[in-house]
Structure formats: C-alpha cells, structure tokens
Amino acid sequence: MWGVPSVNDLGPVIVTGISDGAVYAICALGLVLTYKTSGVFNFAHGAVAAASAYVFYQFRDRDHMPWGLAAVLALLVVGVIGGLLLERMSYALAEAPTVMRVVATVGLLVGLDSLLTAIYGASTIAFKNFLPQSPTRVGGVNIAASDFITLALAIVATVGLYLFFKRSRLGVAMQAVVDDPDLLSMQGISPVVVRRLAWTIGSCFASVSGMLLAPEIGINVSYLILLIIVAYGAAAIGLFSNLPLTFAGGIIIGVGINVLGQELSGSHSIAILSLAPNLPFLVLFAVMLFVPSRLLIEQGVRRVRRLRPMPTFKPQTVGVSMAGFALLAIIVPLVAPAYDINDYTAGLAFAVLFMSLALLTWTSGQISLCQMAFAAVGASTFGHALAAGFPWLLALLVAGLIAMPMGALVAIPAIRLSGIYLAIATFGFGILVERLFFTSFLMFGNQYAIRTPRPHLLGLNLTGDKGYYYVTLSLTALCCVLVLLVRRSRLGRLLRGLADSPTALAAHGANTTITRVFVFCISAFLAGIGGALLAGVTQSGSEATYDFSVSLAMIAVLAFCWRLPILSPFIAAFLYQVLQVYPFFRDATVLKYDGVAFGILAIGVAVWPGLGSIRSSGRAQERDQRGSPVLARSAPVHREKVLT
Amino acid sequence: MNVAMPDLTVDRVTVRFGGLVAVDDVSLHAPAGTITGLIGPNGAGKTTTFNACTGLVSASSGSVRLGEESLNHRGPATRASRGLGRTFQRMELFDSMTVKENVALGPESLFSSRHPWGQLFSPRRETRNIEERARAAMELCEIAELSRRIAGDLSTGQRRLVELARAVASPFRFLLLDEPSSGLDVHETERFGEILVAFVAETGMGILLVEHDMSLVSSVCSTIYVLDFGRLIFYGSTAETLASDVVQAAYLGSEGTGGDHAHVAGSAHA
Numbered sequence: 001m002w003g004v005p006s007v008n009d010l011g012p013v014i015v016t017g018i019s020d021g022a023v024y025a026i027c028a029l030g031l032v033l034t035y036k037t038s039g040v041f042n043f044a045h046g047a048v049a050a051a052s053a054y055v056f057y058q059f060r061d062r063d064h065m066p067w068g069l070a071a072v073l074a075l076l077v078v079g080v081i082g083g084l085l086l087e088r089m090s091y092a093l094a095e096a097p098t099v100m101r102v103v104a105t106v107g108l109l110v111g112l113d114s115l116l117t118a119i120y121g122a123s124t125i126a127f128k129n130f131l132p133q134s135p136t137r138v139g140g141v142n143i144a145a146s147d148f149i150t151l152a153l154a155i156v157a158t159v160g161l162y163l164f165f166k167r168s169r170l171g172v173a174m175q176a177v178v179d180d181p182d183l184l185s186m187q188g189i190s191p192v193v194v195r196r197l198a199w200t201i202g203s204c205f206a207s208v209s210g211m212l213l214a215p216e217i218g219i220n221v222s223y224l225i226l227l228i229i230v231a232y233g234a235a236a237i238g239l240f241s242n243l244p245l246t247f248a249g250g251i252i253i254g255v256g257i258n259v260l261g262q263e264l265s266g267s268h269s270i271a272i273l274s275l276a277p278n279l280p281f282l283v284l285f286a287v288m289l290f291v292p293s294r295l296l297i298e299q300g301v302r303r304v305r306r307l308r309p310m311p312t313f314k315p316q317t318v319g320v321s322m323a324g325f326a327l328l329a330i331i332v333p334l335v336a337p338a339y340d341i342n343d344y345t346a347g348l349a350f351a352v353l354f355m356s357l358a359l360l361t362w363t364s365g366q367i368s369l370c371q372m373a374f375a376a377v378g379a380s381t382f383g384h385a386l387a388a389g390f391p392w393l394l395a396l397l398v399a400g401l402i403a404m405p406m407g408a409l410v411a412i413p414a415i416r417l418s419g420i421y422l423a424i425a426t427f428g429f430g431i432l433v434e435r436l437f438f439t440s441f442l443m444f445g446n447q448y449a450i451r452t453p454r455p456h457l458l459g460l461n462l463t464g465d466k467g468y469y470y471v472t473l474s475l476t477a478l479c480c481v482l483v484l485l486v487r488r489s490r491l492g493r494l495l496r497g498l499a500d501s502p503t504a505l506a507a508h509g510a511n512t513t514i515t516r517v518f519v520f521c522i523s524a525f526l527a528g529i530g531g532a533l534l535a536g537v538t539q540s541g542s543e544a545t546y547d548f549s550v551s552l553a554m555i556a557v558l559a560f561c562w563r564l565p566i567l568s569p570f571i572a573a574f575l576y577q578v579l580q581v582y583p584f585f586r587d588a589t590v591l592k593y594d595g596v597a598f599g600i601l602a603i604g605v606a607v608w609p610g611l612g613s614i615r616s617s618g619r620a621q622e623r624d625q626r627g628s629p630v631l632a633r634s635a636p637v638h639r640e641k642v643l644t
Numbered sequence: 645m646n647v648a649m650p651d652l653t654v655d656r657v658t659v660r661f662g663g664l665v666a667v668d669d670v671s672l673h674a675p676a677g678t679i680t681g682l683i684g685p686n687g688a689g690k691t692t693t694f695n696a697c698t699g700l701v702s703a704s705s706g707s708v709r710l711g712e713e714s715l716n717h718r719g720p721a722t723r724a725s726r727g728l729g730r731t732f733q734r735m736e737l738f739d740s741m742t743v744k745e746n747v748a749l750g751p752e753s754l755f756s757s758r759h760p761w762g763q764l765f766s767p768r769r770e771t772r773n774i775e776e777r778a779r780a781a782m783e784l785c786e787i788a789e790l791s792r793r794i795a796g797d798l799s800t801g802q803r804r805l806v807e808l809a810r811a812v813a814s815p816f817r818f819l820l821l822d823e824p825s826s827g828l829d830v831h832e833t834e835r836f837g838e839i840l841v842a843f844v845a846e847t848g849m850g851i852l853l854v855e856h857d858m859s860l861v862s863s864v865c866s867t868i869y870v871l872d873f874g875r876l877i878f879y880g881s882t883a884e885t886l887a888s889d890v891v892q893a894a895y896l897g898s899e900g901t902g903g904d905h906a907h908v909a910g911s912a913h914a
Contacts, residue, residue: 504736509754
C-alpha cells in the first residue's frame with residue numbers, strides 16, 4: 001500500500017518506511033501526550049487503535065457507510081468517548097502506585113483484546129484501502145497519494161502539538177497538571193478540562209493510527225496491538241516526553257525496518273532475518289539499558305500513595321489453612337473426572353508461575369511483564385536437557401537454573417530504572433525474546449514445540465495424568481517452601497524494604513543492586529520451573545503456550561487476588577486455568593468473554609481505593625500538613641513564625 | 645563515649661540542577677560529640693546539602709569527608725556503610741512493616757553489605773546484635789510500646805520517632821537529621837531534644853540537624869550554619885546566630901540581604 005516498488009534501489013523502500021514511520025509517529029505522539037499529562041502509561045494504547053479499526057470496519061464494511069463518515073464516527077466513538085472514559089480512569093489512578101497504574105492499563109488491554117476477539121473472531125479480516133492510491137513520481141520514485149496524506153498528518157500533528165505545548169497557556173497547563181492539579185486550579189485553569197483534552201487528543205491519535213494501519217495488515221486485534229507496540233520504540237527515542245524526537249523516532253524506526261528488511265532479505269539466517277521487524281524492540285531495550293536514568297523521568301509520582309499493607313494472620317491460622325488446602329489438593333485426582341486432571345495439573349504449574357510474579361511484584365515492588373519469557377526458557381531447556389539424557393529431576397533443576405541468567409539480565413534495567421520504565425522494559429524484553437528466540441534451535445525450534453516427556457521416579461511410573469499431577473503437586477509444594485524461606489530470610493526483609501522505600505534501604509547501607517538481581521534471579525528460577533512443569537502437562541512444550549500476552553493476563557489476574565505470597569498465586573491460578581473445568585465456565589460464551597471479566601476486575605481493583613489497594617500513607621499526610629514549598633517560600637509571615 | 649567518632653566536613657560543595665545552582669560553594673564543619681544546626685528558609689538548599697553529603701545527588705564540585713576519609717564519588721549505600729546515616733524530610737519508612745521491623749532493618753541493611761552473600765544469610769550473632777540494637781533504640785526513642793504497630797498507620801510524630809530510632813539503631817558514626825521534629829507537638833519536641841542530647845552524650849556521635857523549630861535548635865545546637873538561596877550566609881554560636889541581622893533578614897525575606905552574601909559567606913569561610 002505505502003509505496004510502489006519499482007527500481008532496484010532504496011528509494012521506494014525509504015518512501016515506504018517514511019510512510020509507515022509516520023503512522024508509528026502519530027501513535028507514539030498520542031502515547032507520549034497522555035503519559036506526559038497524566039503519568040499513566042497506557043499499555044492499552046494499541047488496543048484503543050485496534051478498537052478504532054474495528055469500529056471503522058463495522059461502519060464502513062458492515063453498515064455500508066461512506067468511509068469519511070465511518071472514519072469520523074470511529075474517531076468520535078473511540079477517540080472522543082474512549083478518551084473521556086480513559087480520562088476518568090487516569091483520574092482515579094492519579095494517586096495510585098505505579099504497579100496499580102500498570103495493572104489498570106494492562107487490564108484494559110486484556111479486556112479490549114478479549115472483547116474484540118469475542119465479537120469479531122480471531123481471524124484476520126481483509127480491509128480495502130480507503131485513501132487514494134494514485135502514484136506521483138518524485139525523484140524517480142513512485143509515491144502513492146496515501147503516503148503523502150499520512151506523512152502530512154504526522155507532521156501537522158507533531159508541529160501542532162509542539163507549538164501547543166510551547167506557546168499556549170493550556171499547553172503549559174497540560175504539563176503541570178500531572179504534578180499539581182490543585183495549584184493549576186488556583187491559576188484559574190480547570191485540571192479536569194486539561195486532562196480531558198489530553199486524553200481525547202491522545203485517543204484520537206491512537207484511533208487514526210489504527211485506521212491507517214488496518215488496510216496494510218488487515219483487521220486483527222493481535223496484529224494491530226503488536227504493531228502499535230512498535231510505537232513504543234519511537235516513544236523511547238523521544239524519552240517518553242519529547243514530541244519532536246518522538247516523531248523523528250517513528251520515522252527512523254519506519255525507515256529502519258524497511259531498509260534493514262530489504263538489505264537483509266538475502267540472508268538464510270532466521271536470526272538475521274528477524275532483526276528488521278524487531279528493530280523497535282531492540283531500540284526500546286537499548287534505550288532502557290543505555291540512556292542515563294536521569295533522562296527517563298517518571299511522570300506523576302509526586303502524589304503517589306502506598307499500597308495498603310496486607311493483614312497478617314496468626315501462625316496457627318496459616319498452618320491450619322495450609323494443611324486443609326494441601327489435603328484438598330491431594331484428594332483432587334481421586335474425586336475429579338479423569339479428563340479434568342490435566343487442567344488441575346496445569347493449574348498447579350500456573351500457581352508456581354504466579355508465585356514467581358507475586359514474589360517480584362508484591363514482595364519486592366518490582367514490575368515484570370515478561371514472566372512467560374522466563375517460563376519459555378525453562379520449558380525449552382527442560383526439553384533439551386531431557387533429550388540429552390538428563391535425569392528428569394535434574395533436567396527440571398537445570399531448567400530453573402538456566403532461566404536465572406535471564407532474570408539477571410532483566411535486573412539490569414531494574415537496577416537503573418524503576419516503576420513504569422521497568423514495566424515497559426520488561427514488556428519489550430518479553431516480546432523480543434519471543435520473536436527472536438522462540439523459534440530458534442536454542443528454544444522450541446522451527447517445529448514450534450519440543451518434547452517434554454513425563455518421569456519415572458523412584459521406580460514409579462508417573463507418566464499417567466494422576467501420577468504427573470502428584471509430581472507437580474510435590475514440586476509446587478517445594479516452590480511454596482522456597483518462597484516462604486525467602487520471605488523469612490534477611491533477603492525477604494530487604495525485599496519488603498525495597499518495595500516500601502528503596503531510598504531508605506540504600507541510605508542504611510544495603511546494596512539494592514544486589515537485592516534486585518537476587519529477586520529477579522529467584523523469580524526467573526521459579527518461572528523456569530513453572531514453565532517446565534506446564535510443558536509436562538501436554539508432554540510437548542509449545543511456543544504458543546508462552547505467548548507474551550499470557551504475561552499480561554497474569555498480572556491482571558494476580559492483581560485482583562489479593563497480595564499474599566502463597567495464597568494469591570493459587571487463587572489466581574485457579575481462576576485463570578482451573579475454573580474452566582466447571583460446567584458453567586465451560587460455556588462457549590463465558591469462555592469467550594473471560595478476558596473481559598479479568599480486565600474489568602483488574603481495572604476495578606486498581607482504581608477503587610475501597611477495594612484495599614491504596615492507602616493514604618503517612619507520607620501523604622505529611623505532604624498535606626506541609627503544604628506547597630512554593631507557597632511556603634513566598635510567605636514571610638511563616639518565616640517570622642518559625643524564627644520566633 | 646565508646647569509640648572515637650569522626651567529624652563531618654563539607655568543603656566548598658556546589659550542586660547544580662541544570663542551570664539552577666541549588667547549593668553554592670557551601671562549607672561547614674560538624675564536630676563529633678556535638679549537635680550542629682543547619683537552618684534556612686524553605687528552598688535554601690538544606691536538604692540538597694544533606695543529599696550531596698549522603699550521595700543521593702552528585703555534587704558538581706567540592707568534597708565531603710567523614711573524619712579523614714573522603715566520601716566523594718561514592719553511592720549512598722557505601723557512604724552509609726562508612727558510617728554516615730540520615731533521616732529524611734519526607735519520611736522514608738517501610739510502611740508495610742511493624743515498628744520493630746522498621747528499626748531492625750536499619751542495622752540489618754548495613755550488616756547485609758559486609759560480605760557478598762550477606763543478603764542471603766544472617767549469622768545468629770548478627771541477628772542477636774540487630775535485635776539488641778533495635779530494642780535499645782526503641783527504648784531510647786520511647787516507642788517500645790508501638791513495636792507491633794504497622795508504621796504506615798502511625799501519626800506523623802510517631803513516624804518521626806521511628807525514623808530516628810532506625811537511624812540510632814544502625815552502627816552509624818555520624819547522623820544527619822532532616823527536620824526530625826516536624827509533626828511533633830511542643831511537649832514531644834522538648835522531649836525529642838532531650839533524647840538527642842542524651843544520645844550524643846552517651847555515644848559521642850556528631851549530629852547535623854536541619855530544623856525549622858528554632859526552640860529545638862537553640863536548645864540543642866552549639867553551632868548553627870545558615871543557608872539562603874543555596875549560599876552560606878552566616879555561621880556562629882546559637883546566641884550569635886539568633887541575634888544576627890543577616891539571619892533575621894533572610895528569614896523575614898526583606899530586601900537587601902543579597903548584597904551582604906559575599907561579605908558574610910566570606911567571613912564564614914575564614
């Protein structure tokens with residue numbers, strides 16, 4: 001669509017790249033705008049774009065409206081109304097901790113993905129061009145009219161936004177609203193109006209990019225979400241705040257993908273061939289690894305309140321509950337239908353995966369959106385080790401150990417960055433691993449799967465469903481013990497301290513770099529074990545099982561299962577994996593919309609302080625008491641009082 | 645006094661944030677065994693000076709020494725492990741933990757950095773030492789009855805005491821206290837001053853105190869340094885400082901103080 005390849009040179013490829021890059025730039029500008037003005041990084045930005053493409057398709061192709069009217073309606077429904085709804089959500093998240101902001105937007109992404117798939121199906125819908133395609137010859141290269149239009153749109157959007165921020169009072173106000181809306185209202189500017197405007201513009205940009213991308217790749221929610229994630233790379237070049245750099249980032253990435261794709265097309269190496277499409281993720285990860293952390297300023301954290309501490313229980317209560325729970329788990333295969341046992345076994349494997357995530361997120365306050373990448377490394381290593389003749393238990397241990405260096409690698413951005421940038425880095429890392437390595441010989445290979453047979457242990461044949469269930473149950477229990485040991489150790493106390501106040505921990509002499517490396521390694525170890533156990537359920541680890549979207553769904557589900565280190569992972573695993581064995585939840589409609597329910601619940605927990613997520617901390621009280629330093633400095637009366 | 649404690653010396657430290665000079669060529673000397681005051685209006689650069697001392701911000705120039713040891717180019721954790729402890733103006737407590745856990749995690753953090761695997765294993769001897777330190781610090785700060793309470797649930801005044809107890813429990817050799825009496829009532833502040841004086845007398849440790857409450861400053865500090873707009877405008881004994889026209893002018897915000905800066909700061913350096 002974007003260019004008309006003609007001669008054997010880079011001209012047409014660059015034109016195509018600029019046009020693609022313009023779409024990425026429009027999308028990234030919307031993302032940066034809303035983040036700058038609200039402090040909420042919208043992981044669902046791509047889902048908003050996809051929703052717009054579907055609404056456009058609905059009005060134009062199904063309801064047979066003229067494309068112009070259909071586009072305006074899509075812009076109105078998704079861009080304007082969607083933007084206003086997102087503003088409400090961001091307002092509710094204004095004082096939420098970073099992890100809850102991530103949970104809310106990831107919940108929205110999971111919910112919208114599920115909703116669009118439920119309504120329109122998972123297969124790609126072909127979508128005809130709507131912009132004029134007539135070519136114009138410029139400097140020996142044919143350029144389609146649609147390319148000019150797209151580029152013009154991106155330039156107008158960038159220049160308009162840049163001037164708006166630099167020159168207009170409202171633009172300046174938009175940047176101030178994230179830090180101190182009360183101060184803004186004292187200047188006679190409504191913070192509500194400012195926020196609504198920002199989110200409406202941001203969502204309209206996402207909406208436009210979704211509509212522009214649809215003819216190129218067809219209408220498919222997963223593809224659209226993934227393609228919009230390319231815009232993250234552009235936003236990273238703009239350091240998530242600079243609009244002209246973000247525009248340049250979009251163009252650079254668009255051109256880079258196309259030129260690299262052309263130049264490397266002759267290679268026989270899958271790794272080299274996959275470099276071009278993965279350029280945005282490489283750029284994103286490089287920015288997170290190498291750009292000085294002082295340039296990546298987290299927006300909107302000045303007013304953040306803390307998570308409400310979880311209640312503590314008496315040891316007797318915990319002991320009795322765990323014994324009852326263990327008894328229940330032991331009798332499951334004896335009472336459940338034989339065809340359901342594998343679902344329960346998968347549930348146990350997911351409990352280990354959720355434990356790995358809970359240790360990171362709830363115990364140490366680190367955010368990971370790439371747990372399934374660790375799990376995939378564990379599963380594939382497990383398969384390779386078994387194929388190499390390792391004893392089953394040793395292969396499982398190796399699976400966990402090999403995942404640990406990956407955890408240490410992810411800990412690098414965790415050491416440098418925190419909060420939202422760590423979430424973005426792990427998100428990009430998860431996708432990068434999936435796209436670069438899943439099909440390589442190191443992992444699942446070009447068959448997309450690897451054999452992971454079940455064990456014979458202590459002379460017992462445990463290859464049956466019941467036998468493997470008990471193997472998994474025993475190993476899950478060992479993982480529980482490991483987590484409890486970690487929590488009760490010095491490391492556990494340091495991790496809890498890290499979650500509450502890394503500054504205080506460092507100021508008292510703890511090396512928080514080592515703490516972060518340890519927790520990521522332990523979490524990766526657990527995820528590797530969980531991934532290997534999961535592969536044993538089907539006796540064939542398949543790359544589809546470890547899709548990055550599962551990592552996102554996991555954090556959404558874990559969010560509404562409380563924040564307890566052991567119980568919450570089991571509840572989350574039950575809801576995510578086991579619930580479907582019960583007749584009501586087997587219903588096709590229920591299965592279709594389960595992601596919607598997960599998304600709504602995650603958003604609910606994140607935005608609703610009454611559900612126990614957010615507390616007014618002593619720090620917030622202190623801030624309220626002290627008032628604004630700006631006001632205090634200009635108040636001589638106050639100075640006189642403190643001196644006398 | 646148990647062991648010889650070091651002085652803190654800040655020598656011509658400047659901190660810049662882009663074009664803004666937050667701390668401008670500030671020098672001060674806080675001896676061991678005394679409480680030295682650092683005062684000034686809001687935004688004068690007091691907390692930034694603390695941050696430069698503890699490595700939370702990088703000084704553009706100048707040096708910080710604890711005793712004879714230079715702390716330049718070292719991170720916050722290393723400076724803490726050398727013995728420089730602090731509390732925070734915006735309190736940094738472990739809100740989800742109990743008071744006892746908060747206080748104990750101070751020394752435990754320091755012990756954890758003593759060897760590479762120190763974060764994984766805690767020798768029984770160290771554990772006993774930490775428990776004893778936490779108990780003594782809570783008693784000193786009179787918060788023993790709060791030991792099982794969650795820190796995030798406490799009042800601001802109680803939280804201040806918990807933060808002080810955590811710093812006191814850690815094996816630091818010099819303490820920087822940033823507005824420790826903020827949130828305390830008159831009676832609590834008075835008692836707080838008594839605790840500080842007793843602690844210094846018992847341990848021989850030096851304290852640099854940032855404080856707005858002049859009744860506390862005047863009752864516990866032997867020497868006071870005064871900052872305004874990032875510059876040192878005066879230093880002297882408590883009586884001299886309170887009587888100084890320059891200090892009065894800075895606090896009351898009257899015109900004309902800027903012209904005196906060079907002269908007074910120069911005498912401060914002399």
